[in-house]
Amino acid sequence: MRGLIVEAGRPDSAQLVDDLPEPDPAEGQVLVQGLAVGICGTDRDILAGEYGTAPGPDGRLVLGHESLGRVVSDDSGRWQPGDLVAGIVRRPDPVPCPNCAIGEWDMCRNGQYTECGIKQRHGFARERWRTEPDFAVGLDPALAEVGVLLEPASVVAKAWEHLELIGARAQFGPRTVLVTGAGPIGLLAALLGRQRGLEVHVLDRADSGPKPELVRRLGATYHTGAVRDLPLEPDLALECTGAPTVIADTLRQVGPNGIVCLTGVSTGGRALALDLGGLNREVVLENNVAFGSVNANMRHWQAAAADLLAADHDWLSSLITRRVPLDSWPDALQHRPTDIKVVLHLT
Numbered sequence: 001m002r003g004l005i006v007e008a009g010r011p012d013s014a015q016l017v018d019d020l021p022e023p024d025p026a027e028g029q030v031l032v033q034g035l036a037v038g039i040c041g042t043d044r045d046i047l048a049g050e051y052g053t054a055p056g057p058d059g060r061l062v063l064g065h066e067s068l069g070r071v072v073s074d075d076s077g078r079w080q081p082g083d084l085v086a087g088i089v090r091r092p093d094p095v096p097c098p099n100c101a102i103g104e105w106d107m108c109r110n111g112q113y114t115e116c117g118i119k120q121r122h123g124f125a126r127e128r129w130r131t132e133p134d135f136a137v138g139l140d141p142a143l144a145e146v147g148v149l150l151e152p153a154s155v156v157a158k159a160w161e162h163l164e165l166i167g168a169r170a171q172f173g174p175r176t177v178l179v180t181g182a183g184p185i186g187l188l189a190a191l192l193g194r195q196r197g198l199e200v201h202v203l204d205r206a207d208s209g210p211k212p213e214l215v216r217r218l219g220a221t222y223h224t225g226a227v228r229d230l231p232l233e234p235d236l237a238l239e240c241t242g243a244p245t246v247i248a249d250t251l252r253q254v255g256p257n258g259i260v261c262l263t264g265v266s267t268g269g270r271a272l273a274l275d276l277g278g279l280n281r282e283v284v285l286e287n288n289v290a291f292g293s294v295n296a297n298m299r300h301w302q303a304a305a306a307d308l309l310a311a312d313h314d315w316l317s318s319l320i321t322r323r324v325p326l327d328s329w330p331d332a333l334q335h336r337p338t339d340i341k342v343v344l345h346l347t
Helices: 041-047 147-167 184-195 210-217 244-253 276-285 298-310 313-319 326-333
Strands: 003-007 015-017 030-039 060-062 066-074 084-087 114-116 128-131 136-138 176-180 199-203 221-223 236-239 259-262 289-292 320-325 341-345
Touching (some): 015 326, 030 147, 041 326, 184 298, 184 313, 210 221, 320 326
Parallel strands (some): 176 199, 199 221, 320 341
Antiparallel strands (some): 003 015, 030 066, 084 136
8 A cells, every 4th residue: 555654753754655554443443545635834844854753663654634535434334435534633642631531632631642644643645544433524525626625624613713712701793803824724714704704804925826816705805014014903813824023913913802813833943022021011901812722623623624615615626726646745745935735636
């Protein structure tokens, strides 16, 4: 069986192999024919040897955490052959912690969770994979061309849920939302904002390419430049860049009672001069909130599947700027300036 692997922790060790064993039944009762995997920054960090843990002593890790496949068989009887599914990435820790015990594995408290294609579990960039019946998410057949977007959409669905939960602390009637970064997470965040009837503003560095038009097609407003120069004080903000200066400016830009969700993962090693006292004064006096959000649980995956189904499928398809066959995998792993989402096709 073919699959894309790395030697965990070793830079530039990715290779396409044809000697992978068939997926171990211990991985789950549901056997799935892999169709596609999405490529993201986490995959590139793993390729650089900065992240990733292999499940076994040989050090090999099958890549891919953004999945799409069709069920071949299910010994539990829950899924039928031909069902379109995605595999949930994170699995609860074996202890389990209080959150994992109730299905909130995205909020694991002891860090002993595992993640497919990332941490101690093989991923989905292989011709066939297995999963437990409870960790497969069904997709409507209409999403066959864009269902690989489900994993990033689940991350955004969680972020929106938590924005709304925090907003419920007081009278909550947001009208405007700022999304910083027009990558897949940012554009999907903008989509969910428009689905909620909000006035959406998206800020990104790109002043050409597909991003401005994708934002306009949503009925949202596209901006370039600095956050602090925007002519608005948004009620909500989703920060999707991880850029320190953008984070700091976004925290200052939101209006009274504003809420900022941080979804972008920053790289370390860069010092930033910051008037923390002044920022604290603004946050306290305006009752603002900033919080981080990562990963998703089953509730969010299911919500994301419904969000994608309700969206314009041509617009969703436009997020996938390159579709690359498995034999050309090095091309898929190379980021290009005009890329939004690159998808590696397994068949």
